[in-house]
Amino acid sequence: MVSDNSHNPAEEVRIGFFICHCGVNIASKIDVAEVAKFAETLPGVVVSRDYKYMCSDAGQDLIVEDIKNFRLNRIVVAACSPFLHEKTFRTATQRGGINPFLCHMVNIREHGSWVAEDRVTATEKAKAMAQGGVGRVRRHVALEKRREPVLQSVLVVGGGIAGIQAALTLANAGKHVYLVEREPTIGGHMAQFDKTFPTLDCAACILTPKMSEVGSHPNITLWAYSEVIHSEGYVGNYKVKVRRKARYINEDECTGCMECVEHCSFKTGVVDDEFNVGLVKRKPVYMSFPQAVPKIVVIDPLTCAKLSGGKCEESCIPACDRQALDFTQTERVEEIEVGAIIVATGFKTFDAKRKPYYGYGDFPNVYTSLEIERMVTSSGPTEGEVVCRDGRVPKSVGIVHCVGSRDHQTNRWCSRVCCMASLKLAYLLKEHTGAEIYNFYIDMRTPGKGYEEFYERLLEEGNHFIRGRVAEVTDFAMRPEEENHLIIQVEDTLSGYVRRVPVDMVVLAVGIEPQADASVVRRLFNISCSDEGFFLERHPKLAPVSTATEGVYLAGCCQGPRDIPDTVAQAGAAAAEALALLDPGFVEMEPMTAYVENELCSGCKTCQTMCPYGAISNDAERKIAVINPMLCKGCGTCVASCPSGAIHQNLFDDQELFDEIQEVLAHA
Amino acid sequence: MSTKPKVGFYWCASCGGCEESFVDVAEAILDLAQLVEFAIFPVAMDFKRQDVEALDDGEIFATMINGAIRTSEQEEMCHLLRRKSQVIIAYGSCAYSGGIPALANLVSKEALMKYVYEDAPTVVNPDHARPQTETLDQGRMATLPEIREMVRSLDQVIEVDYSIPGCAPNPKLVLAALQTLLSGERPPKGAVLAPNVALCANCPRIDTKPRELSVKAFKRPHLHEVDPDTCLLAQGFLCMGPATRSGCGEACIRGNMPCTGCYGPVDGILDQGAKILTSLASLVEAHDEAGIDHAMEAIVDPVGSFYRYGMAKSLLRRKIDLPTPVAR
Amino acid sequence: MPDTYQPRILAFFCNWCTYTAADLAGVSRMKYAPTTRVVRVMCSGRIDPQFILSAFAKGADGVLIGGCHPGDCHYLEGNVKCLRRFRILQRMLVDLGIEPERIRLEWISASEGGKLKEVINAMSADLVRLGPLNLPDALRSFDAEVLKEETEAEVQELVTIP
Numbered sequence A: 001m002v003s004d005n006s007h008n009p010a011e012e013v014r015i016g017f018f019i020c021h022c023g024v025n026i027a028s029k030i031d032v033a034e035v036a037k038f039a040e041t042l043p044g045v046v047v048s049r050d051y052k053y054m055c056s057d058a059g060q061d062l063i064v065e066d067i068k069n070f071r072l073n074r075i076v077v078a079a080c081s082p083f084l085h086e087k088t089f090r091t092a093t094q095r096g097g098i099n100p101f102l103c104h105m106v107n108i109r110e111h112g113s114w115v116a117e118d119r120v121t122a123t124e125k126a127k128a129m130a131q132g133g134v135g136r137v138r139r140h141v142a143l144e145k146r147r148e149p150v151l152q153s154v155l156v157v158g159g160g161i162a163g164i165q166a167a168l169t170l171a172n173a174g175k176h177v178y179l180v181e182r183e184p185t186i187g188g189h190m191a192q193f194d195k196t197f198p199t200l201d202c203a204a205c206i207l208t209p210k211m212s213e214v215g216s217h218p219n220i221t222l223w224a225y226s227e228v229i230h231s232e233g234y235v236g237n238y239k240v241k242v243r244r245k246a247r248y249i250n251e252d253e254c255t256g257c258m259e260c261v262e263h264c265s266f267k268t269g270v271v272d273d274e275f276n277v278g279l280v281k282r283k284p285v286y287m288s289f290p291q292a293v294p295k296i297v298v299i300d301p302l303t304c305a306k307l308s309g310g311k312c313e314e315s316c317i318p319a320c321d322r323q324a325l326d327f328t329q330t331e332r333v334e335e336i337e338v339g340a341i342i343v344a345t346g347f348k349t350f351d352a353k354r355k356p357y358y359g360y361g362d363f364p365n366v367y368t369s370l371e372i373e374r375m376v377t378s379s380g381p382t383e384g385e386v387v388c389r390d391g392r393v394p395k396s397v398g399i400v401h402c403v404g405s406r407d408h409q410t411n412r413w414c415s416r417v418c419c420m421a422s423l424k425l426a427y428l429l430k431e432h433t434g435a436e437i438y439n440f441y442i443d444m445r446t447p448g449k450g451y452e453e454f455y456e457r458l459l460e461e462g463n464h465f466i467r468g469r470v471a472e473v474t475d476f477a478m479r480p481e482e483e484n485h486l487i488i489q490v491e492d493t494l495s496g497y498v499r500r501v502p503v504d505m506v507v508l509a510v511g512i513e514p515q516a517d518a519s520v521v522r523r524l525f526n527i528s529c530s531d532e533g534f535f536l537e538r539h540p541k542l543a544p545v546s547t548a549t550e551g552v553y554l555a556g557c558c559q560g561p562r563d564i565p566d567t568v569a570q571a572g573a574a575a576a577e578a579l580a581l582l583d584p585g586f587v588e589m590e591p592m593t594a595y596v597e598n599e600l601c602s603g604c605k606t607c608q609t610m611c612p613y614g615a616i617s618n619d620a621e622r623k624i625a626v627i628n629p630m631l632c633k634g635c636g637t638c639v640a641s642c643p644s645g646a647i648h649q650n651l652f653d654d655q656e657l658f659d660e661i662q663e664v665l666a667h668a
Numbered sequence B: 001m002s003t004k005p006k007v008g009f010y011w012c013a014s015c016g017g018c019e020e021s022f023v024d025v026a027e028a029i030l031d032l033a034q035l036v037e038f039a040i041f042p043v044a045m046d047f048k049r050q051d052v053e054a055l056d057d058g059e060i061f062a063t064m065i066n067g068a069i070r071t072s073e074q075e076e077m078c079h080l081l082r083r084k085s086q087v088i089i090a091y092g093s094c095a096y097s098g099g100i101p102a103l104a105n106l107v108s109k110e111a112l113m114k115y116v117y118e119d120a121p122t123v124v125n126p127d128h129a130r131p132q133t134e135t136l137d138q139g140r141m142a143t144l145p146e147i148r149e150m151v152r153s154l155d156q157v158i159e160v161d162y163s164i165p166g167c168a169p170n171p172k173l174v175l176a177a178l179q180t181l182l183s184g185e186r187p188p189k190g191a192v193l194a195p196n197v198a199l200c201a202n203c204p205r206i207d208t209k210p211r212e213l214s215v216k217a218f219k220r221p222h223l224h225e226v227d228p229d230t231c232l233l234a235q236g237f238l239c240m241g242p243a244t245r246s247g248c249g250e251a252c253i254r255g256n257m258p259c260t261g262c263y264g265p266v267d268g269i270l271d272q273g274a275k276i277l278t279s280l281a282s283l284v285e286a287h288d289e290a291g292i293d294h295a296m297e298a299i300v301d302p303v304g305s306f307y308r309y310g311m312a313k314s315l316l317r318r319k320i321d322l323p324t325p326v327a328r
Numbered sequence C: 001m002p003d004t005y006q007p008r009i010l011a012f013f014c015n016w017c018t019y020t021a022a023d024l025a026g027v028s029r030m031k032y033a034p035t036t037r038v039v040r041v042m043c044s045g046r047i048d049p050q051f052i053l054s055a056f057a058k059g060a061d062g063v064l065i066g067g068c069h070p071g072d073c074h075y076l077e078g079n080v081k082c083l084r085r086f087r088i089l090q091r092m093l094v095d096l097g098i099e100p101e102r103i104r105l106e107w108i109s110a111s112e113g114g115k116l117k118e119v120i121n122a123m124s125a126d127l128v129r130l131g132p133l134n135l136p137d138a139l140r141s142f143d144a145e146v147l148k149e150e151t152e153a154e155v156q157e158l159v160t161i162p
């Protein structure tokens, strides 16, 4: 790291200016030749060129050659966003034989041509921006990237299929994985399904082997019923605190025999069973489902008679021949250090009560798709039997698509899986009951391998498809055949008239939305959300599993709605990114850290409160501030606070910015 | 004729404190008088403009000019002294950065004159008479200098070699500066002849300043008791010490008053006011707008507080929507 | 003022939110007034009030600061530190004759390309209404009245004053 940002006055600044056409992306709105000609007149510019594609090999070679031929020692590339090609051009600069940080990019595409209406003003704006870049690059000095070791372990947050897949991939590659799952078991939503579209293979058959592999993998530390409560550090070196909630069960002793559940003083369930989405009740001591991993029961302190403060005969305790029950257990906080973090916290389904005219919660025979998923599962609460809440086996079922999705009043986005999940449920319901099935859809969205074929199969098998957004579900009968039925009122947009379809059962295909605590999780890991609240990837196409925070990756539905095949693929990609980070054993840190010019520091301590990472300390002996470059992340907040101008920041030093401000404004 | 080097003092828009402070060096002045000869020294000796004019160009070794520049006469005298002197030192905050007089840059000349000659409570002026640059009186022309639209620092009018800030400067600094110069040593041109580090470095209270200072609300010193030992900023008083060059001998702090910033910033700072603003605001504890505003309520006049001595040399120099001077 | 007057806005955008939002606006081909000159900083906390004053002094008609929403700063609270400085700076600038509309602080997240566009357009309209600030010229003319270096004639005149 260079600790002296002052100029070497002996060195003559020789700048090369390169402006890119980006095909027509830039050139159509900006007269690049004119800008190049203008840049040539700026002090220090030795050579100025425009070129079709600067990022192409030939474009980069132009820089390399010019550095050699014109003895250039500063480079300005006016092209796209530095987020896209800063690395490219820095590397080219380095190939030319000078320090990569002597290159600066000016963003005339995203901030210029693409937002411009008028060619003349866009060209003038580009000139100003070019002048700003040339102005600042004069001040650039050579900088070195610091190397930091990378810890060889990864934290995966969330144990749905995304987290499971990512954890296994990493563990199989020999990295240690901490898998933290909030619920008592891993599995996520997929564990709740009976079959998966479009192949209709049994969810449990493909998921449970993976779950048990996680449970027994030597490289995986599985902490279910746990939550990350704090995270700090930087790429390759994160310190994380995990709260492990008390299960009131000695985990080493419990074998999952469920004798305690059997013998609980409550003879029947007392509270809604979360795993079965409230279709049945569970006891205070329970296991989510028989194949749960870890295969350990848990006691819910809110309903347990003893733990909630009441009296209980504690019949569960003697029931366990391994004395695994432990009412004295308290929560623990584990501290771990990891090199990378994969966030795979999944989604929640849309709350159907937010669409009151669909009658969910009012009419007992209105269900959500997730409830039906449980109902059709042979190991589910009804053992696969489809019966309405009023005890009837439905003879007709209406499936309403897009509930909460593609709707400006609720969620604007398409949840991507509901059409296919509805088709799957249509198939299963018909199979289980032989009922007439009516699908109410806005558009059928079946993009995916074998998806359209599945849709066709359902069409052929005599399912009804009615195109139109359902207006209302009501029990108000207007005709005799509507008596004792739920009536789905819809405008059939294919035939053009309003229809009332009487059915016994209504299934609401609820959409996918961000977890309720997404904004908390996001802050924990210092990542952003897109407008809808799903976690934001660094680039939608080029870095879809990375985030703006180095070393934090995304997998699964926490980043946006997707089906299982896509989730698994994405989880693999996230694992690959983490591996690519871990494997070299070190990371190169951006050099834009801050440092104190000792002689100028008065020890006023203003900066000490500024640093969010505690990088600044007070040297008691010399009575000055000292910045630890390992901890500094280069925000520059302390720099701006120092009343003596004693703190400098590499690449963003006062002089660089003053010059950029002056020059970018100099062009009228 | 004496061969002792000639030294000059001159005052422009100033209170006279700067020259007084120099007289304060007491016995040392007598020693200095042995070494040098005074060419002009209005506060202590009777010299006339003609005496200076009569000197050869460059005959004066060094002239210390104090006070800000607001009149045509001051400009003329400064030009004259520049020509006659090898070294010009801006002496004191006013010459260095405009000082208190430069706060007049917040009002127009017209508003200023109107107040002084018409509206001030003690003025009776039914004819709205104003000073004129030329008045014919009993056949003789009496002249007055022109008052400029704005107040300037010395270096905005003539070339300045060195500066010694302070309101008033610590006489030790000027003695040291003269000794250095007389010894033949020449610091780099433009240098400020005072330590290049802020006041906190020398402040007797620095150890009482907490490492993680966070201020709920700033306080005004005349409304609260001031603890004589604790860092004033830590007590919530607006102390400019962190953003002010040292060299004063911490006079205000030792007098239990917060630093008001008279020594100007350290080298490289373009705007002392902006710097004290950023450092003070950085200490505020509140996170929301209302809380932040409340914390800084006691800074009733930010410009007056942050630019008490530096308005002329600040980035904006004056209230920007005042009438702009017209070329002569 | 001709109706082609295009104000000049110096925009300090933090790398993680607002700069990225500006990229997004570009990728989404949103059109907005060609008034901004973006200076990238890693965090809005890096913005030294000196930068803002110097922007005005060097010819900006307005200064726009864009940072992450409170709670979203990539460096936790840099934006809060920015806000603290901004509040008093804006108050002070009014005393120095700079209208509050000329300095604006906006929280614009990486996904809010649309908001970026709206803010720039709204601010540009405000500045068109206010007209140019043109401080470089004003600063130059501040010294028009000063006695320039003496000419020979002036020296003569000085010397011969009775």
Ligand SMILES: Cc1cc2nc3c(=O)[nH]c(=O)nc-3n(C[C@H](O)[C@H](O)[C@H](O)COP(=O)(O)OP(=O)(O)OC[C@H]3O[C@@H](n4cnc5c(N)ncnc54)[C@H](O)[C@@H]3O)c2cc1C
Binding pocket: A157, A158, A159, A160, A161, A162, A163, A180, A181, A182, A183, A185, A186, A187, A188, A189, A190, A193, A195, A196, A197, A198, A226, A227, A228, A344, A345, A346, A347, A348, A349, A369, A370, A373, A417, A421, A424, A510, A511, A512, A515, A521, A555, A556, A557, A558, A562, A563, A564, A565, A567
């Ligand atoms: C009704 C319905 C039917 C579907 N049917 C199919 C189908 O047939 N085929 C198909 O391909 N796709 C189907 N899908 C889509 C499928 O559910 C998703 O693609 C898949 O579940 C996404 O997996 P995930 O791991 O990203 O999220 P999830 O399955 O939601 O898993 C996330 C996990 O993270 C945990 N978690 C959340 N927050 C935290 C936290 N803060 N700390 C720790 N852990 C946390 C959760 O408890 C959960 O275990 C269906 C979706 C729905 C709604």
Ligand code: SF4
Binding pocket: A020, A021, A022, A023, A025, A026, A052, A053, A054, A055, A056, A079, A080, A081, A084, A085, A109
């Ligand atoms: S460098 Fe950027 S602007 Fe140029 S062609 Fe490549 S992508 Fe386009």
Ligand code: SF4
Binding pocket: A596, A600, A601, A602, A603, A604, A605, A606, A607, A608, A624, A625, A641, A642, A643, A644, A645, A646, A647
């Ligand atoms: S703010 Fe500046 S002068 Fe004060 S202690 Fe920190 S580095 Fe030193």
Ligand code: SF4
Binding pocket: A593, A594, A610, A611, A612, A613, A614, A615, A616, A627, A631, A632, A633, A634, A635, A636, A637, A638, A639
């Ligand atoms: S720039 Fe300063 S405040 Fe920011 S991380 Fe580095 S030391 Fe801390």
Ligand code: SF4
Binding pocket: A604, B199, B200, B203, B204, B205, B206, B209, B230, B231, B232, B233, B234, B239, B240, B241, B242, B253, B259
């Ligand atoms: S802030 Fe003022 S009182 Fe406190 S240490 Fe600095 S100069 Fe001394």
Ligand code: FES
Binding pocket: C014, C015, C016, C017, C018, C042, C043, C044, C045, C066, C067, C068, C072, C073, C074, C075, C076, C077, C078, C079
């Ligand atoms: S990173 Fe955007 S405001 Fe701090």
